[in-house]
Amino acid sequence: MRLNLAPEVATITGSAQGEQVFEFLAQDLLSKARCARLTTAHGVIDTPAFMPVGTQGSVKGVSPRELHALNAQIILGNTYHLFVRPGLDVIKHFGGLHKFMNWNGPILTDSGGYQIFSLAKLRKITENGVEFQNHIDGARALISPEIAMEIQAALGGDIVMALDECVPYPCEYDYAAQSAEMTTRWAKRCKGAQEVILSEVEGSRGTTSKLSQRDSSTALRSARNDTFARQLLFGIVQGGTFADLRKQSAQAIVELDFDGYAIGGVSVGEPEEEMMRAVESAEPFLPKDKPRYAMGLGTPPQLLQMIARGIDMFDCVLPTRLARNGTAFTDTGTLNLKNAEFARDKRPIEENCVCHACREFSRGYIRHLVKAEEILGLRLITLHNLHFYLELMNRARAEIERGTFDQFRKTFVADYKTRDAMMIE
């Protein structure tokens, strides 16, 4: 099963203490696709992995128990939303996000930056950080790299993200260049801030070791208490749609030595080819022995194309957001279940799908629920769509291990018809 394991990336990576943080399992020979296993404080994540988005401490419409039944191995929490409501003091009071929402699997929290840029009012970006008024009650706040790390430490996610500026599309070259450089400076400050936080936790536990040498953060991770145990920090590559900026950003971020690397500033409205190019421009400069995460995308074919380009982790609101609009994913494209054609359709959303919705309900019934605005309708489509995305990752991993991923990807992409509904995003 591991015949395709490429020797040059077969090394086991991890901390100075010999922890196997990112364990390589298989490398596709016809593409950059790979299988691995990422170990976090709350469990193991098989990659390529899809992370359902739990914006406000809940994956919309789905309970933690249902997420486990779907075999979701990790979910994403949005720092900005949680910071605004219920607020950090409340989540701290409950002992962190895991306990607050009763999800005992891994959580990745973003830095909050992206939502400040997309949702908050009167935002002002300076070298220091981002000042903004939140979109709920208009309260003013500042998130700096240091504050982003403190907030994420309090949330207690297993993977935390450096604060970055996500530039819009289109974006002038000069702005993208300056922004990417600032993102690098912010990334450095995030890393420094995490070490300070770690040392404070260490201090509060009665030890006094001073942080200085490389890998000290990993050493401290093991010493942290439950809430903060082994929080992995990912840096984010920016650079807009400019190949040379993507390269420079990747090199600069990698130089700072993170636990993993995200490619940000993609899926922000640019054409798909631009998005692919942005990833292709950065990827060669990311170390093969660390996880790579393409933020905020995408459609099922896009995920397979990204996997072929060496990406390991994804998050996307499409499966949950489109479900709320009555749109379901299938191997041959999306179905808008509001359409009259489904009113008398006794078939499940997708034949042979083993999700709860497909095993128990017809398209016709689900269409009725959606038309009647019954919550069960969006719940059932949400369960199906999340199952579809998670199962797509299962299939990708199996095909990579079998050495047949490239053919699988080509066939899937060819059979998948993108319909207008996909553009709702």
Place this chain on the structure above:
Amino acid sequence: MRLNLAPEVATITGSAQGEQVFEFLAQDLLSKARCARLTTAHGVIDTPAFMPVGTQGSVKGVSPRELHALNAQIILGNTYHLFVRPGLDVIKHFGGLHKFMNWNGPILTDSGGYQIFSLAKLRKITENGVEFQNHIDGARALISPEIAMEIQAALGGDIVMALDECVPYPCEYDYAAQSAEMTTRWAKRCKGAQEVILSEVEGSRGTTSKLSQRDSSTALRSARNDTFARQLLFGIVQGGTFADLRKQSAQAIVELDFDGYAIGGVSVGEPEEEMMRAVESAEPFLPKDKPRYAMGLGTPPQLLQMIARGIDMFDCVLPTRLARNGTAFTDTGTLNLKNAEFARDKRPIEENCVCHACREFSRGYIRHLVKAEEILGLRLITLHNLHFYLELMNRARAEIERGTFDQFRKTFVADYKTRDAMMIE
């Protein structure tokens, strides 16, 4: 366990074929409360029973699988809503309401009358029936007693209701009197219409027996196909808030010999004392060996008071509707989880409650979900509230069987504080 079984009601009732449709188990000696078992085509219902309301072919926010987990033994479907959307032809196409919504337990369908009076536009009541324009697309339709029976036969509920006129509160004596008399005439037509439908089903099955003698409907029930098997027909007592009209209505409806008797026109805005009196005025004239159903109520104390007055079955939207407003039921009254006092509350909605919400989530987290308008919040409160209502019936049955119901009722009612939130209805 059956020490309190009163000999005079210990007879086993049923059809001419010896079916045990309504089997008596216990009679409280200090009140009219009783325990029984009602057998329907899709299963047995232990009474006193609460029926969650599945207005549009879905108990709002809850899946059929969750209803089974809650040990709901019967649900209610609203004929008017289903008639308007998705429409009868669609539900027929799927083989009836059970198959359409994938609920294999008993269903009671109402006649549609109540919703025509409360929701439809331009309704016109004549001796023939009710003409109306529906509230969704304004299409005109007529529901007569005969049509109400045909629609309910097509829906395939286990218990169907006669068409009645539910008079508003307040209502003049003369109007209430004339209306109750028309409801009786409609009830007679409903019974006749059901026999015609049964004979048509019988005819379509290749037999030719003519319907004439009493109990023939029960004989035919056994001959019907799966969809229509043994549909029980309940008559409805009306009469507004007038004791003599309630008595006359009960006597006239009972004279027609139904499988069970509902008390309608209660919980329509009248003071609680009036509601109790309406039930007390009708109940003595209902046969003890048939189920009694008080329609569309009520609060937890009201249910226990009704049980003490000899009522066996209830349906009410309170547990699901209040849940969507953030209100949870407890033994000591309702909690509005939107209140700031719950923001840091680590306790479950109710201590010792074994529902999914209480076993896994805190008041503080559920409050956050409700405030953030996350669907999971109303789902969790809905599950708790339905569990509370269903468990209240379990407790009532156990107390009746133990001979301690009356003390249980008094203690519960005294401890239960009705707060403003209860008045949202």
